[in-house]
Amino acid sequence: MKRFGFFVTMFLVVFILSSGVLFSQEQERAEVYGVVESVSDSSIVVEEWLHGDAEGDTFEKITFTVSSDTEFTNVESLADIEEGQEVDVGYIVDEEGVKQAERIYVYLY
Numbered sequence: 001m002k003r004f005g006f007f008v009t010m011f012l013v014v015f016i017l018s019s020g021v022l023f024s025q026e027q028e029r030a031e032v033y034g035v036v037e038s039v040s041d042s043s044i045v046v047e048e049w050l051h052g053d054a055e056g057d058t059f060e061k062i063t064f065t066v067s068s069d070t071e072f073t074n075v076e077s078l079a080d081i082e083e084g085q086e087v088d089v090g091y092i093v094d095e096e097g098v099k100q101a102e103r104i105y106v107y108l109y
Contacts (some may be wrong), residue, residue, distance in 0.1 A: 028093040029102075036085045037061055039078060044101065046089055064091055064101040071103040081106055 034048035043065050050058040066078050075081055086107040091099045 031088060031090045032062060033088050036081055036083050036087055038083060039081050042066055044078065046087060062099060064089055064099045066101050070101045073105040074108050075106045
């Protein structure tokens with residue numbers, strides 16, 4: 001009987017550890033399409049169109065931090081991105097609520 005209890009306990013420990021319940025937090029992932037408002041050495045501000053109605057269009061400016069881990073498509077780095085370009089930004093929201101760009105796709109026309 002003790003041996004059965006030991007195996008049940010070990011199974012539960014392995015299951016909990018392998019599922020990551022104790023050691024990881026799920027980070028929110030999202031993607032934004034918009035027009036580049038501004039670029040700095042470590043961040044990019046994108047203006048996202050939310051909706052339009054009879055009173056006009058509604059936009060939201062979103063700031064993303066950019067790191068050496070950020071992947072770029074159609075440009076080499078953040079320095080190659082210019083105001084007015086259209087971009088898709090895939091990002092995560094960290095524990096402090098900061099939006100961190102994981103990838104930036106720049107549309108070339």
